[in-house]
Amino acid sequence: MFVTEALAASVETAANGAEGGAFPPFDSSTFASQLFWLALTFGFLYWFMSKVIVPRIGGILETRQDRIAQDIDRAHELKSDADEAIAAYEQELAQAKATAGEIGNKARDAAKSAAEAERQKIEADLAGKLAEAETRIAAVRDKAMADVGSVAAETTELIVKKLIGETVTRTEIDSALKTAGN
Amino acid sequence: MANDPISQFQISKIIPIENVGGLDLSFTNSSLFMVATVAVTSLFLYLTTANRGLVPGRLQSLSEMSYEFVASMLRDAAGTQGMRFFPLVFSLFMFVLIANLIGMFPYFFTVTSSIIVTFALAILVIGTVVFYGFMKHGLKFLGLFVPEGVPGILVPLVVAIEVISFLSRPISLSVRLFANMLAGHITLKVFAGFVVSLSTFGVLGIGGAILPLLMAVALTGLEFLVAFLQAYVFAVLTCMYLNDALHPSH
Numbered sequence: 119m120f121v122t123e124a125l126a127a128s129v130e131t132a133a134n135g136a137e138g139g140a141f142p143p144f145d146s147s148t149f150a151s152q153l154f155w156l157a158l159t160f161g162f163l164y165w166f167m168s169k170v171i172v173p174r175i176g177g178i179l180e181t182r183q184d185r186i187a188q189d190i191d192r193a194h195e196l197k198s199d200a201d202e203a204i205a206a207y208e209q210e211l212a213q214a215k216a217t218a219g220e221i222g223n224k225a226r227d228a229a230k231s232a233a234e235a236e237r238q239k240i241e242a243d244l245a246g247k248l249a250e251a252e253t254r255i256a257a258v259r260d261k262a263m264a265d266v267g268s269v270a271a272e273t274t275e276l277i278v279k280k281l282i283g284e285t286v287t288r289t290e291i292d293s294a295l296k297t298a299g300n
Numbered sequence: 301m302a303n304d305p306i307s308q309f310q311i312s313k314i315i316p317i318e319n320v321g322g323l324d325l326s327f328t329n330s331s332l333f334m335v336a337t338v339a340v341t342s343l344f345l346y347l348t349t350a351n352r353g354l355v356p357g358r359l360q361s362l363s364e365m366s367y368e369f370v371a372s373m374l375r376d377a378a379g380t381q382g383m384r385f386f387p388l389v390f391s392l393f394m395f396v397l398i399a400n401l402i403g404m405f406p407y408f409f410t411v412t413s414s415i416i417v418t419f420a421l422a423i424l425v426i427g428t429v430v431f432y433g434f435m436k437h438g439l440k441f442l443g444l445f446v447p448e449g450v451p452g453i454l455v456p457l458v459v460a461i462e463v464i465s466f467l468s469r470p471i472s473l474s475v476r477l478f479a480n481m482l483a484g485h486i487t488l489k490v491f492a493g494f495v496v497s498l499s500t501f502g503v504l505g506i507g508g509a510i511l512p513l514l515m516a517v518a519l520t521g522l523e524f525l526v527a528f529l530q531a532y533v534f535a536v537l538t539c540m541y542l543n544d545a546l547h548p549s550h
Contacts, residue, residue: 141306141309142309142310142311143309143413143415143416143478145311147324148311148324148328148330148414148416149416150324150325151311151323151324151325151326151328152311152328152414152417152420153416153420154323154325155325155327155330155334155335156334156417156421157420158334159331159334159335159337159338160334160391160421160424162338163342163391164387164388166342166346167345167387167390167391167394168387170346171342171349172367172386172387172390174349174352175349175367176367178352178356178360178364179364179367179368182354185354
């Protein structure tokens with residue numbers, strides 16, 4: 119409506135202006151009005167910008183900046199929490215591993231010492247048996263050796279009797295055997 | 301009106317307020333679109349950020365993106381000290397951008413196609429630079445015109461060049477924006493006019509009108525680019541000039 123009115127008016131003045139012949143942008147008769155309304159409208163725009171729009175948008179951007187910074191801080195906090203938790207977990211894990219190793223070592227040592235004790239017992243046992251057997255063998259051998267002397271004497275007596283037909287006393291034979299290095 | 305590419309810049313009174321202390325302060329179509337520009341800018345930025353969402357929606361993102369776009373532009377050019385001018389630069393950028401974009405609608409008036417408007421904005425920028433520069437640095441602000449390490453003989457010449465370049469800043473700043481918008485709209489109108497006048501010449505004319513039609517479509521795309529680009533250039537140059545006010549030594 120305004121526009122069509124303005125249009126109608128401009129058609130009218132165009133006709134008038136054509137008579138005047140002034141190029142409209144340079145027509146100084148309109149300058150006062152244009153300056154006046156420009157000062158009014160632009161003045162209002164400047165006032166409105168500096169009082170309302172700029173603080174408002176600036177505030178919005180600042181709030182957002184703060185919020186983002188806050189969120190980043192919070193994220194850092196959470197991350198450090200997570201890191202701490204991971205560190206604690208790893209420590210726990212290492213401790214558990216150490217404990218497990220210790221338990222294993224203990225069990226192994228215990229088993230080893232038990233086996234060692236068993237072995238020593240068995241060895242001692244065996245050594246005892248061996249010693250017993252050895253004494254028995256020695257006894258048997260001693261007896262056998264003792265018998266060897268009398269057997270030799272008897273044999274010697276018989277051999278001498280057969281060879282020379284003479285009877286030799288046991289005492290003589292014994293001394294002879296002794297000197298022979300029995 | 302249809303075929304006159306200049307008439308779109310005609311300023312017409314909607315509510316005549318004539319002779320206020322000898323000045324004609326009528327509410328014109330230009331005033332209407334200034335009000336519309338400011339209303340669209342303010343309402344868009346106000347409503348899209350009303351939720352103050354921690355996670356922005358699409359429109360809130362758009363508002364925040366434009367805020368951060370201008371903020372990083374200013375920070376890069378003038379450092380964190382420059383942020384005190386942020387409301388000014390943001391207002392300028394949004395005003396020029398929205399005014400340019402609104403001007404792209406057919407039958408809508410383009411506020412920035414008036415030299416007086418862009419010149420006023422440029423003077424506002426340079427005025428801020430000069431005012432703040434002298435307030436902050438006193439006479440040291442004049443060091444802006446004396447680059448370091450220039451041999452003594454050349455100093456007057458260099459100073460003259462620097463002064464001229466400084467004085468031409470508001471002119472180049474305003475003419476660049478004004479001329480881009482004016483030329484773009486005239487070109488668009490001329491090509492669109494070709495389409496209409498050629499199509500009155502029967503079948504052949506309608507066939508021939510396709511070329512300017514394609515051209516008009518392509519130019520429309522280009523004009524949207526120019527609308528953004530000029531707002532960007534205006535804001536970037538504002539940032540660089542403000543940097544001079546903050547750090548006058550080269």
